[in-house]
Each structure stands twice: as C-alpha cells, then as structure tokens.
Amino acid sequence: MSGATAAAGGPVPRKKSKVGSLERQQRISIRSSYAALSIFVVIFLVPPFYMVMTALKSSAEISAQQGNPWIVQSPTMENFIQLATDASFQRYFINSVWVTAMVVIISMAIAILAAFSLSRMGFKGAQVLSTGVFLTYLVPPSLLFIPLFQIVGTLGLINNTWVLVLLFPTLAVPFCTWIMIGYFNSIPKELDEAALIDGATYPQILVKIFIPVALPGIIAATIFAFTVAWGGFLYPLAYLYSADQATLTVGIVRELIKGDVFAWGMIMAACVMAAAPPIIVYTFLMDYYVAGLTAGATKG
Amino acid sequence: MADGSTMVVGASATTPPAPRQGGTMKRLARRRSMAALALCAPLIALIICLKIYPTFYAIFLSMLDRKMNHFVGLDNFAYLLGRPSFHLVIFQSCLFAVTAVVMKAIIGFILAHLMHNIRGSSQRIWRGLLLVPWVIPLSLSTLTWWWLFDPSYSAFNWTLSWLGLPEVPFLGTVWNARISVIMVNTWFGAPFFMIMYLAALKSVPEQLYEAAAIDGASAWQRLIFITLPMMRNIILITVLYSLIVTFADFDIVRILTNGGPQDGTHLFATYAFAVGIQSGNIPRGASVSLFMFPVLATLAFFVLRDVLNRNKEVAT
Incomplete structure (x- = not known):
C-alpha cells in the first residue's frame, strides 16, 4: 500500500x-x-453534510425542487426554532436525557463494584462469572426483545420510560464491566497491598485508589453506556408506543414522520439536535473511548 | 485473579494472636469472599433475570400457539421453515451480514493503513472526521440516508441526472434495496474496523519492518508476512464480533425499507418485530428470533476462544 x-x-x-x-x-x-x-x-461525510443542509432549508425550498439540492439557497433557522419551542420535541429530549442519565449511573455503579470484586477480591466462580459477562456482551438486543416484551408487560412497565432504565443496563453493563476489569487488573497489586498494610478498608481502596487511577477506563465505560442509552432504537420502538413517553430516536423516526407528507427540513433539524450531544461528547473524549475499546488490540 | 497474596497481607494487618491465626484467616477469607459476592450481586441478578431467564422464556414462548394458551411443540418453527418469505429472511440475513462485514473489514483495513502512514497530531483530526458515521446514532443517520434515497427528492438521483446518468430507484427494487442497506451498514461500521486495526497496526514492533527492509522485502511481502500475521487475532475477533452485531441488526432495515420491497430485505430482527410486535403473534416472533441463536452461539464461541487465547498470550 x-x-x-x-x-x-x-x-x-x-x-x-x-x-x-x-x-x-x-x-x-x-x-x-x-x-x-x-x-x-x-x-x-455526505450524509451528515446533507443532514445539516436540509435542516437549514425551509419547507418551501425543499418542495420547490429547484437548483442544486446539496446546497441551501436561503438558510433559515426556522426549523430549529420551531422544534425548540415544540412541546412534544422538548418531551422527547427530556425523556432521552433522563433515561440516559439513569442508565449511565446504574450501569457504572453495577460495573465498577462487580469489576472491583472480580479483579481483586475473588470468590468461588469468579472466573466463570467473568466469562459469563463477556458472553452476555455478545447477546444482541434483537435476540431477546420479544420475551422481554412479555416480561416488562407483566411488570406493568410497557409504555413507561422506566422500561428503558431497566433494560438498557443489560446492554451496557457487560461491556462496562469488561473494560473496568481490564483497567483494574492493570493497577499494580503492590498499590492496594500497601494500602491494606496501612489499614485501609476495601471501600477506601476502591474510592481512593482504584477509581482515581482507572479514571480513563471509567470515562470510556461511561461513554459506552451513554451511547447505548442515547442511540437505542429497538427497545423504545417496541416498548413505548405513545408520543409522550418516546425518546429522541423513536420520537423523530415515528412521530415526526406523519403520513406521507414529510417535513424533511424539520426532521433533519431534529436529527442534528439529537446527534449533537454524542458528537460533542466524542469530540472531547474520543481518545479515552478509543483507548478503552482497543485496549485488547494494543496489548502484546 | 484471586490470588492469596492480598489475603495474607490483609490478615496480618489485623494481627491476631499467633495460635488462632489459621482460624481467623479462614474466617476473614470467608467474609471477604462473601463481600466479593455481594458486590457482584447486582451484576449476577441482571444476567440471570434479564438475559438467562428471557432466553428460556423465549424457548417456552416459541412453543405456544398464537393466543398463548396451547402448547404446540415445534409447530411455529416448522411453519416458518415452510414459508417462502422466511426463506428470503434467512437468505437476506446471511447475505447482509457476510457482505457488509467483508466490505467493512476491507475498507477498515485500507483506512487503517492510510491513517498509519500519516503520523503526528493531524492523525487525530483525520480519525475524528472518519469516525463521524459511527458517532451519530444509527437510527438518525439511517433516516438521513432514506432522505438521500428518496424517490422524488433524491439528492443522489439529482446528482446522477446532473451527470447525465439514468436515475436509480435505490429502494424500489429488491436487489437495489438489498445493496442500499448493505451500503449504509458498511458506511456505519467501517470506522469501527479502522480504529481496531489502527490500534493493532501501532502495536506491531517497528523492528520487524526494519529487519524486513534490510532483507529487501517488498511492501506486499511486508503486508503478507508481517502485518497480517501480527494482526491475525485482532482481525478475527473484530470480524466475528461484527458478524454477530450485523447478523442481528435492526435499525437500518427497519427505517430504510421496513422489510420491503416484497419482503426482500427483512432480516431476522425486523421480521421478528413485524411478526411478534406489529402483528401481535408473540410466539411466532419469538421463534423467528430464536432462529438466530445457533448462528450467534457459534460465532460467540469462536470470539470467546480467540479472546481467551489472546489474553493468555498477553499474560505470558
């Protein structure tokens, strides 16, 4: 080459x-x-570029079909303003933010505790559990969404954003735990042995040594959980049917497309606004995320 | 993982009288492993309640009739296997997964090499630009692709006719739609392969290439005899993992074609959704999903084997 x-x-x-x-x-x-x-x-970059260009067009310009569709002729912020003041779009945004925040907090709490235990404390069957965690990471959401539909139906959570708070961690936790085990294992044993000799307890070791030292790993795992919750599409589509419970992805795909009259300027503006948070997060923290993802690839 | 060294130190820290040390140590060890288990309890509960139990529940569900009050054995599976539209689902899922993964692997490999050639800080910017497709939530970018493919307002067709070429109904015929969904998946997934391969490339020791250069190896020979063998494990793991994810993909087909035209683009996931959730035939939807299970289990077995092998290699 x-x-x-x-x-x-x-x-x-x-x-x-x-x-x-x-x-x-x-x-x-x-x-x-x-x-x-x-x-x-x-x-x-063709699709993102076209997304932004369409978002800046007025409905009249789109339906006129004159001239080059790639370039906006008279840019307008009207789509963005209309969305920002639209009660249902605000609802989707708030739903997404709340679900994502809960999923990140729950997933990280479960993952950090489990990874600390699996990496340092150990018990009978710890090895089996580590392998099991990796295997559950390989279970795609589309394999179990139908039995889960019945299960959350029994729990009375259908059409309630809590269903996502319950189910998204099943997608995020395995990989977060796996990343955290890797980072915790790379912390030299001498460090916590020294702390133990000085009389530190396990909670102290976790909070004062492991979390600060493994901060890059925690950032990577947090971004992963964020991505899963923010971009998830199948679960909200299957379990949330009314507009007031929809998250951004489903709200845009299902609710903004009404009948055959596509308000494409508006839809693309909504996509831009929904894609902005992940893009901002990745702009600043991409290095941590890539390092976490490729940790296995760079070793050896 | 769980070695005795920290345990012994921990025990001596709370120095008990010498004769009783054995008993205290045992008690401490037991208490510690109970605490360790407690820390893993949420994880274990999550895996059992929301992964293992649903798997068995899916098997149970798939053996019920539509109203879910009669046991019908394997009738749902037999029915599906006799349906021509389900044959199309099997064909399309395999075609989609294999073609898209091969494309992603090749494009990712080329991109990783190009990126590896440019060093320094500009690499970070180029990497950021190339990762954009992978950062935008897939359902939103698929919506944009749909708009690009739109039959009457299509920006692609405008460009084609501007170039004097005939217009293409991207989602209008079965094969066009199949190629389109594969294209979108490739666009979305290639950056992931790029960063995995780039990390692997960076870890190949520079001395190997220097030695090869001294021996007069050509660029091609260096690729075949150094780069590929050194990256073999990562390529395998990435390809197998991507096969799993692509085989079970949902978003792209659901938004772009919703299975059409003439059920030609349905994947297992979208077909299960159409049958199970939209038509309300939960047992048959569960059976459609379960058809993925043997394929996914086989792939997962190989991924796990390679990852464990690799960890062993790294450890030694």
Missing part, C-alpha cells in the same frame, strides 16, 4: 541518491495517503 520503505528494497547504486529517493518516496507516500483519506472523508 505504501511505497514508504519499499525503496530500500530496490537496487540502489549510490548512497546519496538512496537517501534522496527514500525521502521522496516517503513524501509521495504521505501525500497519496492524504489524497486517499480525503476521498474517504468526503464520502463518509
């Missing part, structure tokens, strides 16, 4: 020209990498 170091393989008569050609080869390789990456970036 890269010609960067391939030059070294070629027959090179003189020392001086070798250096020159190596440098040139390297430059060419880097430039062509940039060129190829630019093409990929343009292709990858």
Whole structure:
C-alpha cells in the first residue's frame, strides 16, 4: 500500500541518491495517503453534510425542487426554532436525557463494584462469572426483545420510560464491566497491598485508589453506556408506543414522520439536535473511548 | 485473579494472636469472599433475570400457539421453515451480514493503513472526521440516508441526472434495496474496523519492518508476512464480533425499507418485530428470533476462544 520503505528494497547504486529517493518516496507516500483519506472523508461525510443542509432549508425550498439540492439557497433557522419551542420535541429530549442519565449511573455503579470484586477480591466462580459477562456482551438486543416484551408487560412497565432504565443496563453493563476489569487488573497489586498494610478498608481502596487511577477506563465505560442509552432504537420502538413517553430516536423516526407528507427540513433539524450531544461528547473524549475499546488490540 | 497474596497481607494487618491465626484467616477469607459476592450481586441478578431467564422464556414462548394458551411443540418453527418469505429472511440475513462485514473489514483495513502512514497530531483530526458515521446514532443517520434515497427528492438521483446518468430507484427494487442497506451498514461500521486495526497496526514492533527492509522485502511481502500475521487475532475477533452485531441488526432495515420491497430485505430482527410486535403473534416472533441463536452461539464461541487465547498470550 505504501511505497514508504519499499525503496530500500530496490537496487540502489549510490548512497546519496538512496537517501534522496527514500525521502521522496516517503513524501509521495504521505501525500497519496492524504489524497486517499480525503476521498474517504468526503464520502463518509455526505450524509451528515446533507443532514445539516436540509435542516437549514425551509419547507418551501425543499418542495420547490429547484437548483442544486446539496446546497441551501436561503438558510433559515426556522426549523430549529420551531422544534425548540415544540412541546412534544422538548418531551422527547427530556425523556432521552433522563433515561440516559439513569442508565449511565446504574450501569457504572453495577460495573465498577462487580469489576472491583472480580479483579481483586475473588470468590468461588469468579472466573466463570467473568466469562459469563463477556458472553452476555455478545447477546444482541434483537435476540431477546420479544420475551422481554412479555416480561416488562407483566411488570406493568410497557409504555413507561422506566422500561428503558431497566433494560438498557443489560446492554451496557457487560461491556462496562469488561473494560473496568481490564483497567483494574492493570493497577499494580503492590498499590492496594500497601494500602491494606496501612489499614485501609476495601471501600477506601476502591474510592481512593482504584477509581482515581482507572479514571480513563471509567470515562470510556461511561461513554459506552451513554451511547447505548442515547442511540437505542429497538427497545423504545417496541416498548413505548405513545408520543409522550418516546425518546429522541423513536420520537423523530415515528412521530415526526406523519403520513406521507414529510417535513424533511424539520426532521433533519431534529436529527442534528439529537446527534449533537454524542458528537460533542466524542469530540472531547474520543481518545479515552478509543483507548478503552482497543485496549485488547494494543496489548502484546 | 484471586490470588492469596492480598489475603495474607490483609490478615496480618489485623494481627491476631499467633495460635488462632489459621482460624481467623479462614474466617476473614470467608467474609471477604462473601463481600466479593455481594458486590457482584447486582451484576449476577441482571444476567440471570434479564438475559438467562428471557432466553428460556423465549424457548417456552416459541412453543405456544398464537393466543398463548396451547402448547404446540415445534409447530411455529416448522411453519416458518415452510414459508417462502422466511426463506428470503434467512437468505437476506446471511447475505447482509457476510457482505457488509467483508466490505467493512476491507475498507477498515485500507483506512487503517492510510491513517498509519500519516503520523503526528493531524492523525487525530483525520480519525475524528472518519469516525463521524459511527458517532451519530444509527437510527438518525439511517433516516438521513432514506432522505438521500428518496424517490422524488433524491439528492443522489439529482446528482446522477446532473451527470447525465439514468436515475436509480435505490429502494424500489429488491436487489437495489438489498445493496442500499448493505451500503449504509458498511458506511456505519467501517470506522469501527479502522480504529481496531489502527490500534493493532501501532502495536506491531517497528523492528520487524526494519529487519524486513534490510532483507529487501517488498511492501506486499511486508503486508503478507508481517502485518497480517501480527494482526491475525485482532482481525478475527473484530470480524466475528461484527458478524454477530450485523447478523442481528435492526435499525437500518427497519427505517430504510421496513422489510420491503416484497419482503426482500427483512432480516431476522425486523421480521421478528413485524411478526411478534406489529402483528401481535408473540410466539411466532419469538421463534423467528430464536432462529438466530445457533448462528450467534457459534460465532460467540469462536470470539470467546480467540479472546481467551489472546489474553493468555498477553499474560505470558
């Protein structure tokens, strides 16, 4: 793929020209990498770009179908203003925020306690449980949503956002625990042994040593739980049927699309507003998340 | 994981009189393992109540009739296997998962190599730009794709006719729709492969390439004999994991085509939703989902094996 170091393989008569050609080869390789990456970036960013462009169009401009659809002719914030003052859209947003906050708190609490126990304290069957946690991570939401529909129906939680607070942790906790076990295992044993000798109790060790030292892991796991809860689509679609209980994803896909008259400017503006929180979070914390995800890949 | 070293230290910290030490240590150890178990209790409860129990409940449900008051054995499975529309679901799920994962793996591999060529701080910005598809909630970006594919206002078709090419009904025919949903899944998933491969690439020791360069290896040879073998495990784990997720995918097909045209794009998940939730036939919906189980279990077995192997390698 890269010609960067391939030059070294070629027959090179003189020392001086070798250096020159190596440098040139390297430059060419880097430039062509940039060129190829630019093409990929343009292709990858077509949908988000079009999302923003449509969001800035008025309904009249969309239905007129004149000129280039990729570029907005008379940009307007009217879609955003209308959504921001729309009671039902505010409702979706509040529902999403509340569900996500609860899911993150519950998932992280369960994951940190379990990971601390599995990584440091240990009991009979701890190894089995670690493996079980990893296996449950591999269970996709679409495998069990029908029996869960019956179960939450029995619990009387259908069409209530609490159902998501109950069910999203099943998707978030396994991976969060798995990440946290990895980070906790990487903390040297000497550290907590020293604390134990000094008379620290396990809760103190967890709060004063493990949580601060494993903070990058906690950030990564939190982002994962956030992503699961904010972007979840199947569970809210299956279990929440009325508009006042809908979260953003379902509210936009199901409620904003009414009949065949698509208010696309409005829908895309809603997508932009709903996609903004994850994009902001990832802009600042991407490094932690990538490090957490690829922790297994970089070792060894 | 649970070695004795911390335990001994813990016991000596609360120094009991010498003769009774054995008993105290045992008691302490027991108390500690009880506490450890208690800390895991929420996790265990969650796994048992919301993963294991629903699995068995799904098996039970799948053997009931539509009204859920008669036991019908395997009739639901037999009925589904006799339906041509379910054959399409099986075909499309396999086609979707295999094609999309292969595309994602190839594009991710190319992207990771390109990214690896550029060093320094600009890499972070490029990575951020390429990760955008993966950051936007999938249901929202799929909605945007739908709008891009829209038959009368399609921005893609506008571009095609502007270039003097014939318009394409992206979601109008079965095969076009199949290709479209695969395309959207590839767009969404390729960045994930990129970051996994990029991390793996970074961990390949530079000396290997230097040694190869001295021996006069070509770029191709370095790829085949160094990069691929060193990344083998990560490639396997990522591909298997992605196969699971893609095979069980729901959002894209549900929003883009809702199974149409002519049931040609239904996956197991969307078909189970249509049958179980929308038509209200819970037992048959549960049976549709359960058809995924053998495939997912096989894939999960291999992922687990590779991950455990890798952990062992890393540990030694």
